[in-house]
Amino acid sequence: MRILLDNFSKSFGATKVIENMTFEVGHGEMLALLGPSGCGKSTTLFAICGIHRPTGGRILFGDRDVTDLPSQARNIGVVFQSYALYPHMTVAENIGFPLKVKGMATADIGKEVDRISGLVHIGNLLGRRPAELSGGQQQRVALARALVRKPDVLLLDEPLANLDAKLRLEMRSEIRRIQRETGITAILVTHDQVEAMSMCDRIAIMKEGEIVQIATPAEMYSDPRTAFVAGFLGNPPITFLRGVMANGAFVIPDSEIRVPLPASVSAPEGAKLMLGVRPEHFTPTGDISAPGNVTFAETQGRENLYDVQLNGGSLLRSIQPVRHDVNIGDAVTWAIDSKNALVFDDDGRRL
Amino acid sequence: MAEKSQPSANYSTWPVILALSIVSAPLVLMYAYLFIDTITDTAAGSLIPDSFTLRHWRFLWETPAGKPNIWLVTLNTLIFATSVTTVIVLVSSMAGYVLSRLNVPGRGFFLAGVMVLHAFPSVTLIIAIFIVLQMIGLYNSLIGVILVKAAIDLPLGIWLMKGFYDTVPWEIEMAGVVDGASRFRVWRSLVLPQVRPGIMAVGLFSFLTAWSEFILPQVLAPGSKVQVLSVYLSALIADDNNFDFGTFKAVGVFYIIPVLIVYALFHKYLMNIYGGGSKG
Structure with missing residues (x-):
């Protein structure tokens, strides 16, 4: 009924x-x-x-x-x-x-x-x-x-x-x-x-x-x-990068990371944005490289979970099939899959 | 149920037992003599009984002149104690639930009022009660003194029952209500069984205090047709003409036997906290 x-x-x-x-x-x-x-x-x-x-x-x-x-x-x-x-x-x-x-x-x-x-x-x-x-x-x-x-x-x-x-x-x-x-x-x-x-x-x-x-x-x-919904769903949870709109791309000031945004995302130049990246979309195979240091590593048996502190201080999380070549403190250059990144404005609304 | 207590390894127990035995020896001796004196005769000034006799228990089969029959008095006491218990259990099991769960107007006032009534020494009311009972024609009747005793002991019972009801999880009532049961049905068949230890405790306390109640029956129902054992006992010792210490003690033993029986039967209900079914 x-x-x-x-x-x-x-x-x-x-x-x-x-x-x-x-x-x-x-x-x-x-x-x-x-x-x-x-x-x-x-x-x-x-x-x-x-x-x-x-x-x-x-x-x-x-x-x-x-x-x-x-x-x-x-x-x-x-x-x-x-x-x-x-x-x-x-x-x-x-x-x-x-x-x-x-x-x-x-x-x-x-x-x-x-x-x-x-x-x-x-x-x-x-x-x-x-x-x-x-x-x-x-x-x-x-x-x-x-x-x-x-x-x-x-x-x-x-x-x-x-x-x-x-x-x-x-x-x-x-x-x-x-x-x-x-x-x-x-x-x-x-x-x-x-x-x-x-x-x-x-x-x-x-x-x-x-x-x-x-x-x-x-x-x-x-x-x-x-952003609340994105953060609530998914385990391990999504991580957010904070940046601004610049020339049709998401840019973190003082960092080389620049994620081009699709034309459907309209935000005024210089507007504050949040980029949500799920752990499965930050891996060695993505298209936007984001170098950083591994600060946390955890094995879940089938997969490994890593926290990576990017140059500039932001944190991204990555989940990958089990590998043994990455330890805490290692410098890695993994990449964000820009097609699957989620863009939110400063209030958390999806763009 | 009764676990065998293991002697503690930390300290030896015999000094403790010895100390406790010495302290409680006078009490034990007094109880022992209370019983021994009723079935023996002792020469004046001696502690050792010299002959066995049942004459102190004569009161059981013959009624002395001017005294009520002991069995009538016992029956009165039984009626008095059970009626008081029934009233208290019935009223406090319902009132406790209402005060614990229902959103009745003036609930706070009632709770405070019940507390004040409980703190009120009943002796201070006795003259007023006497006058009231006489006006409504219940003076020198069992009903009158039952109502008064129950009313005076109710606040404690209500508070106790409210405490027991407070521990029953709300979810049980919610589950009952969504299962389609009326609020009364929920109380009767779901909540009441959870507070059975409380009902047992309140019932036991009420029975024992009613059984040993003296001042209310003495003042409000002294007549020989409605006399209870405590009044009978005090009349015995107040009677200077036929002073008989042996009989007095025998009646005393007779008077406490039911208390001992009740306690032996029911004390485990006090210990037995009903096992709850819901975890967490």
């Missing part, structure tokens, strides 16, 4: 958290609300599930206006960061609780619980209590409980934050598989760009209560609208 937030606003007392936000999640789509902590993404989620009342605007599920409906009447499933399992109930009772509240017959509840626990692969744990489960298993129970009453919308509030790295990878694909299999419309709140990019159809990136950009992960990565 489609979700539409129409001019949604929320303030707590005098503190405005979100003002006039509008976005839509398509039927069966999974959307990530991505942003740093305090950007209002959880507030948005809690407004959608009815725990916070919006101070302005409308929330629509399909064509139904749910703005003033209490949580109980919205038919949503929520997975909380802490999972919020009921400690005194067994796994089966936890999953069956939403159905029990509905007044469903015990036999039918049992059938539904079996069906959904098969889907999330916890059929053998039904008799245990939450305290007897591992983090990943608790996560699956929480997911099953959220899905058992066939909600219109599934909301996930940082569901992977409390898992260790390996489980996180596993649950990432599991959640996506379950979302695909059930065809449910889902919203994922996260501050982890990898989660957002790998799990979702589209990403809405938020900053200070506003959506900066909504796009598919690939679009957002290659075509970020602002």
Whole structure:
């Protein structure tokens, strides 16, 4: 079911958290609300599930206006960061609780619980209590409980934050598989760009209560609208060079680096610019050489990560297939791939 | 559950045990004599009992003239203590939740008020309460003294329960609400089970303080039909004509047995902090 937030606003007392936000999640789509902590993404989620009342605007599920409906009447499933399992109930009772509240017959509840626990692969744990489960298993129970009453919308509030790295990878694909299999419309709140990019159809990136950009992960990565978006997506993160516009090129004063800009970039002569260079676009094979010294080297197994201090003081990051001939302190002359460099003005707007 | 305590390697324990034994010896001796004196006779001036007797326990099967029947008194005490416990547990488990979670008008005022009431010594109110009870016709009745005792002990119970509710994660309630449960249902079947240790603690405290309450029943319900054990006991020692120290001690032992039983049964609930299910 489609979700539409129409001019949604929320303030707590005098503190405005979100003002006039509008976005839509398509039927069966999974959307990530991505942003740093305090950007209002959880507030948005809690407004959608009815725990916070919006101070302005409308929330629509399909064509139904749910703005003033209490949580109980919205038919949503929520997975909380802490999972919020009921400690005194067994796994089966936890999953069956939403159905029990509905007044469903015990036999039918049992059938539904079996069906959904098969889907999330916890059929053998039904008799245990939450305290007897591992983090990943608790996560699956929480997911099953959220899905058992066939909600219109599934909301996930940082569901992977409390898992260790390996489980996180596993649950990432599991959640996506379950979302695909059930065809449910889902919203994922996260501050982890990898989660957002790998799990979702589209990403809405938020900053200070506003959506900066909504796009598919690939679009957002290659075509970020602002320097904030470019900096948030990508691991290892992008690095920025500061310079000015001179004769249709990006120039760092007191340095020989000169990156010609395409004609589509229009900025007045002498305007301050930022050039975003992703680590994979600063390698020995680029077209604009930028000599410097390696100040940091880290191996990640398949790739090596280097920080290079350019002559003049700016820092660029490079990621390359593993090599053993470069050490900290070495002088290198690697080059920027100018076609893939991103140009921003002084306020961070993409040019 | 009970782990065997290992002797510490850092210091030897016997001097500590010896010191503690010496300090607590008078108490232990007194308790021992409390019990021994009820089943023996001792010559005046001697510490060693010389004969076994059950006559001090006569009060159990015969009612002395002018005294109420012991079993009626025991029943009264039981009714008094359980009723007070029930009222306190019921009201404080609900009031504590409201003060902890719901955004009711005047919440701050209530919290402060409850605190002040708790700090108020109940004895200073006793004349006013006496007059009120007499006006509404509850003087010399169990109901009256139950209501007064429960009211005086409620602030502590409410505060305790509020503290327990404060530790229950909000997410559990949010999860319940989005699962479709009404707020009452959430309280009843999701939150209340999390504060079971609190309810046990409040219930136990209420029962024990009500069982040992003396001044309120003495002033507000002294009649022989509604007498409780503490009042009975004090009447016994106040009676100069039939002074019987052995019987007094026997009634005392009789009076504390239920307390010991209750404590033996329930103290583990106080220790047993309910295992929570959510990590982090």
